[in-house]
Amino acid sequence: MDWFYTFPHMDDNALRDLKKGIDDAFRAFTRAYGDALETFFYPLQQFLIYAERFMLKTPWPIMVLLVLALAWGASRSWRIVVGCLVTLLVIGYFDMWEDTMRTVSMIFVSTILSITIGIPIGIAMSRSDGLRSVMNPILDVMQTMPSFVYLIPVVMLLGIGKVPGLIAVVIYAIPPMIRLTDLGVRLVDKDVLEAADAFGSSPWQKLTKVQLPLALPTIMAGINQTIMMALAMVVIASMIGVQGLGQPVLKAIANQYFTLGIFNGLAIVGIAVIFDRVSQAYGQRLQKHREIVHG
Template sequence: MASNFPEIIDLRSLRFAIDDGFTAVVANYGEFLEHLFLPVLRGLMILEQILQWLPWYVTIVLVTGITLAASRNWKTALVTAIMLFAVGLLGVWDEAMATIALMLASTILAIVLGIPIGVLMAQSNKLRAACLPVLDIMQTMPIFVYLIPFVMLFGPGKIPALLATVFFAIPPVIRLTDLGIRQVDSEVVEAIVAFGATSWQKLLRAQLPLAMPTIMAGINQTTMMALSMVVIASMIGAGGLGYQVLQGIQRLEVSTGLFAGLAIVFLAIIFDRIAQSLGRRSQQHLKDGE
């Protein structure tokens, strides 16, 4: 006979309290939050419309040029062009552009929010001790859990998908920004302070540049996590390639899911190569400057 764990806490009442509290937040602040994030939604829609409006060959040339500028390797750029062309051959070009728009918007937001938090953590051991458990929870929380509060606040659509993606993808860039700044040689920091540098000058001229390879590794991880979350977010109206995968599951169409899945893989490889190339170049700049 199986033994039951003793009911020490009244979980039923606790669940009701959590649900009622969040419902109250939605009722009192839901409309305000919708207006607050309206500019973000407009920016996302504009980015998506631009990517879908551009002729496919222009997009391929632009992304290939960015890859070449980042990697300084024509083979890597050629692979990027071939993979983007393959996305078009798979018949999911517009969906891929919608996915790229959501991924870029969420990654940019994660970087804009994450790097300052990482910098603050590097400056304060108390803040770091408080933030690390939160980041651990964020990185181990099941992906689908992120969707629930944002859908309650905003309903299905692109804004909850964007915010859920940002919250899911932001921990790596925070962690590695903090780690990169803490790993900067203390003698270099002491030397620039000895020359009369202010706290801002120390940060901008020494700590951030020297920590850039580690920060770029965090950005790379954040980009990949954002792309993976964008697929899950299709369940709440994000659209794009994730919606094609979802349709393949619902209709039991292997080809639909397979083509969209291949396009996602190609995009992941492209953005991973770009981010890794930028990281290697920043590291090479540091070695050249030593």
């Protein structure tokens, strides 16, 4: 009756040989193409360095004013602007400004990359049911895979540093961008598309002048979710050398520094709330504008 209590499984030697074969193949690929991959991602590294340098070298009053201007432009809400101001001043007062700017630069670059890659894929999915059926299981795996697992292949390929961390963040954060772009384009009213066809619009004109503008509120929801997931992953990516608010949290866990972990954790929460409120408010403004236009 042992078979009833013990699940049948592959022979231990065969399983070990399978795992070893996969690991050896991945290491061989890394040795063969590691340098080429580093060269390929060099522009990305420079972009990240410039973004971080800009945020660190810009005097803090100017950075605060830039954030407040963006918050006002997106939300038109004094409550959100005052909330951003208070959050940033508290972060600076508790000497977490530089780590916060490093984290914000990583979020900024990863969000730009996710938008650049995710929107075209989402548009392609909205136009092809076959591609959507292929991509959906891949996106399901990407969203359910434990975030720590993403660190393993990027470290093996590119080592420890900012670029491997950035790639792991983008892979983890991009699925909502792709899914909600696909959903937003598919939800565009068929009558509006027929009207565009009646006016002789080309497929490109129909996409850029009709579908994307109408799908923008849904796409903004995707951007919001991408930012939130990127912020969560940046903390985990501190394990492979990504600087910012995640490293003090990691240090606090290793050394049992309660206040260090709490303060930096609250700074992460504050940045998350700023991103969330501003992007949500902008998405709601776009939604209201669309309702007025279609009134």
